[in-house]
Amino acid sequence: AQSVAQPEDQVNVAEGNPLTVKCTYSVSGNPYLFWYVQYPNRGLQFLLKYITGDNLVKGSYGFEAEFNKSQTSFHLKKPSALVSDSALYFCAVRDSGYNKLIFGAGTRLAVHP
Amino acid sequence: DAGITQSPRHKVTETGTPVTLRCHQTENHRYMYWYRQDPGHGLRLIHYSYGVKDTDKGEVSDGYSVSRSKTEDFLLTLESATSSQTSVYFCAISETGATNYGYTFGSGTRLTVV
Numbered sequence: 500a501q502s503v504a505q506p507e508d509q510v511n512v513a514e515g516n517p518l519t520v521k522c523t524y525s526v527s528g529n530p531y532l533f534w535y536v537q538y539p540n541r542g543l544q545f546l547l548k549y550i551t552g553d554n555l556v557k558g559s560y561g562f563e564a565e566f567n568k569s570q571t572s573f574h575l576k577k578p579s580a581l582v583s584d585s586a587l588y589f590c591a592v593r594d595s596g597y598n599k600l601i602f603g604a605g606t607r608l609a610v611h612p
Numbered sequence: 613d614a615g616i617t618q619s620p621r622h623k624v625t626e627t628g629t630p631v632t633l634r635c636h637q638t639e640n641h642r643y644m645y646w647y648r649q650d651p652g653h654g655l656r657l658i659h660y661s662y663g664v665k666d667t668d669k670g671e672v673s674d675g676y677s678v679s680r681s682k683t684e685d686f687l688l689t690l691e692s693a694t695s696s697q698t699s700v701y702f703c704a705i706s707e708t709g710a711t712n713y714g715y716t717f718g719s720g721t722r723l724t725v726v
Contacts, residue, residue, distance in 0.1 A: 543717040550713055597662050598643045598706050600715055602654040
């Protein structure tokens with residue numbers, strides 16, 4: 500069965516430092532991978548996706564993610580964190596059966612001034 | 613989000629009462645989904661639909677039913693609400709085109725069962 504793991508419940512970063520939010524996946528076939536962000540009391544906002552092509556994917560708000568097939572990972576990165584990046588981040592993978600999206604448990608990112 | 617709306621946005625209901633949440637899309641997409649979000653669990657799939665009158669169970673379907681009589685509407689019903697169904701519910705639609713593959717989520721419904 501398809502699954503997604505986000506091994507860190509929370510990531511703490513100082514403003515201006517690089518950040519990484521980790522995601523690993525298990526899926527049969529070619530993975531379709533997504534990152535979403537959720538700000539307090541808000542819905543989910545799409546950040547970026549990997550479907551095919553270049554392993555380094557660039558998305559919204561300066562975020563990027565690297566698809567690593569051998570390590571089955573899709574880590575989210577940003578070169579310089581902002582306090583406004585503080586939010587809940589979800590990694591997700593498509594289950595090809597009826598296009599379902601399977602989510603990780605989420606990682607809370609806290610960026611400190 | 614554009615093209616998908618959920619109603620109501622907030623609801624407080626009593627244990628044992630039926631509750632229906634509505635998801636409406638204007639995009640004419642085939643696939644629609646209902647998720648619930650709970651701390652520590654991320655979003656878990658309740659039910660999904662792959663066409664009018666075509667629905668199936670997701671990971672956490674017990675206590676929920678759905679209906680899709682029109683392409684644009686996907687209803688989630690809690691037959692007899694319980695406190696464990698207090699959650700935030702999200703509806704989603706998926707775009708499956710080769711160039712714009714992705715998912716769009718509604719703004720969510722915060723349901724409290726007292």
